[in-house]
Amino acid sequence: TGFITLDTGYKNTGATKSSITFLDGELGVLSYRGYPIEQLAEKASFLEVAYLLIYGELPTADQLSNFSNRITKHTNLHENFKKIFDGFPSNAHPMGVLSSLVSSLTAFYPGAIDPDANAEVLDLTIVRLMAKLPTIAAWSYKNSKGQPLMYPKNNLDYVSNFLYMMFALPNQDYVIDPVVVEALNVLLILHADHEQNCSTSTVRIVGSAHASLYSSVAGGINALWGPLHGGANQAVIEMLEAIKNDGGDVKKYIAKAKDKNDNFRLMGFGHRVYKNFDPRAKIIKKACDSVLAKLGVKDPVLEIAKGLEEAALNDDYFKERKLYPNVDFYSGIIYRALGLRTDLFTVMFALGRLPGWIAQWKEMREDNEPIGRPRQVYIGSNTRDFVPIDKRK
Numbered sequence: 001t002g003f004i005t006l007d008t009g010y011k012n013t014g015a016t017k018s019s020i021t022f023l024d025g026e027l028g029v030l031s032y033r034g035y036p037i038e039q040l041a042e043k044a045s046f047l048e049v050a051y052l053l054i055y056g057e058l059p060t061a062d063q064l065s066n067f068s069n070r071i072t073k074h075t076n077l078h079e080n081f082k083k084i085f086d087g088f089p090s091n092a093h094p095m096g097v098l099s100s101l102v103s104s105l106t107a108f109y110p111g112a113i114d115p116d117a118n119a120e121v122l123d124l125t126i127v128r129l130m131a132k133l134p135t136i137a138a139w140s141y142k143n144s145k146g147q148p149l150m151y152p153k154n155n156l157d158y159v160s161n162f163l164y165m166m167f168a169l170p171n172q173d174y175v176i177d178p179v180v181v182e183a184l185n186v187l188l189i190l191h192a193d194h195e196q197n198c199s200t201s202t203v204r205i206v207g208s209a210h211a212s213l214y215s216s217v218a219g220g221i222n223a224l225w226g227p228l229h230g231g232a233n234q235a236v237i238e239m240l241e242a243i244k245n246d247g248g249d250v251k252k253y254i255a256k257a258k259d260k261n262d263n264f265r266l267m268g269f270g271h272r273v274y275k276n277f278d279p280r281a282k283i284i285k286k287a288c289d290s291v292l293a294k295l296g297v298k299d300p301v302l303e304i305a306k307g308l309e310e311a312a313l314n315d316d317y318f319k320e321r322k323l324y325p326n327v328d329f330y331s332g333i334i335y336r337a338l339g340l341r342t343d344l345f346t347v348m349f350a351l352g353r354l355p356g357w358i359a360q361w362k363e364m365r366e367d368n369e370p371i372g373r374p375r376q377v378y379i380g381s382n383t384r385d386f387v388p389i390d391k392r393k
């Protein structure tokens with residue numbers, strides 16, 4: 001079997017070659033297909049960035065309208081989905097609902113299961129995923145509120161349609177706020193890809209067994225849900241609220257985070273790759289101030305966040321370990337200001353990360369990568385004889 005290198009958590013192991021996303025953790029650089037994240041966040045729409053990630057180049061106006069029209073055509077869900085929604089308890093976490101329903105897309109579109117399906121089938125699967133994920137997310141929210149499901153409105157753009165399905169009610173006017181659309185657009189772009197992170201590696205490894213794109217993305221959604229990964233955005237707000245309700249003493253929580261006998265970690269702090277700053281966090285912090293100002297929202301939790309950040313950045317423990325605020329530290333404050341419930345924050349991350357998962361899965365299959373199958377260093381018992389049950393101690 002030869003020599004096996006042990007690298008738990010794959011801290012230094014490259015699992016693939018990729019031409020999608022570049023990041024430099026020391027310099028705080030992030031680019032998609034060569035375009036700096038700062039420029040994309042400022043100038044592009046989320047669908048443009050999705051096209052860029054999936055197909056490799058920024059779309060022409062025709063390519064973008066074609067992509068967008070195809071997605072719009074597929075935003076509806078099969079009526080039987082309503083029965084599945086009905087079966088979930090109203091307090092089901094939307095991430096569990098999301099991954100289950102993405103898995104169940106294989107039942108409705110079994111053509112995607114065939115690993116030898118032609119390019120047209122794969123493209124339809126990509127379009128269906130992009131089109132249906134917002135509808136699934138919005139319907140799971142409506143279901144949890146006991147409100148009627150809102151069908152997609154096809155004259156709206158991607159982000160506006162999502163907001164409409166989430167917040168509109170039948171027979172009531174719903175005005176879409178351009179400030180909210182713009183903020184969501186930026187957040188989705190910032191989350192759209194991040195090379196071989198935990199959920200993306202999951203998507204690639206599930207797909208490496210030639211499992212369908214739907215199944216692979218469902219796996220990615222489950223990985224993203226974890227609080228060390230995308231679930232951190234929900235955990236950050238819960239932490240900030242707990243600090244506020246406990247009198248707002250940030251120093252006490254800094255001490256807790258440093259205490260090795262305490263499991264508490266400063267959520268939204270630290271990153272496996274960024275050891276200087278997270279470029280996404282910089283953009284989000286600025287966006288956070290401007291969105292709250294534009295919406296006229298005063299959130300006491302923002303003050304706690306700023307105090308906590310300042311205290312941590314001046315603390316030797318955090319300095320020595322190069323722990324800085326990551327993308328999730330301020331994103332939750334914006335989501336709250338936009339009116340999203342805390343348990344939906346990670347769903348928003350999933351909507352943003354979807355094009356990245358798709359692009360990475362597609363690249364892996366196009367490059368004919370072998371099945372992902374890490375080795376191990378066995379440290380268990382030597383060979384021993386079977387003991388009958390009545391002789392066991």
Ligand code: CMC
Nearest residue numbers: 228229230232257265266267268269270271272321326328
């Ligand atoms: N609070 C307190 N101590 C921390 C934190 C934190 N948030 N993060 C890392 N450390 C300490 C850790 O205890 C360790 O200390 P020591 O060297 O004394 O044992 C050292 O810093 C290195 O940490 P690590 O856990 O070995 O680093 P990692 O690369 O395995 O973990 C991480 C990276 C992001 C999982 C971790 O920093 C963390 O748990 N952060 C909080 C959760 C979070 O915000 N996750 C979102 C990540 S960004 C978006 C995403 O990926 O979804």
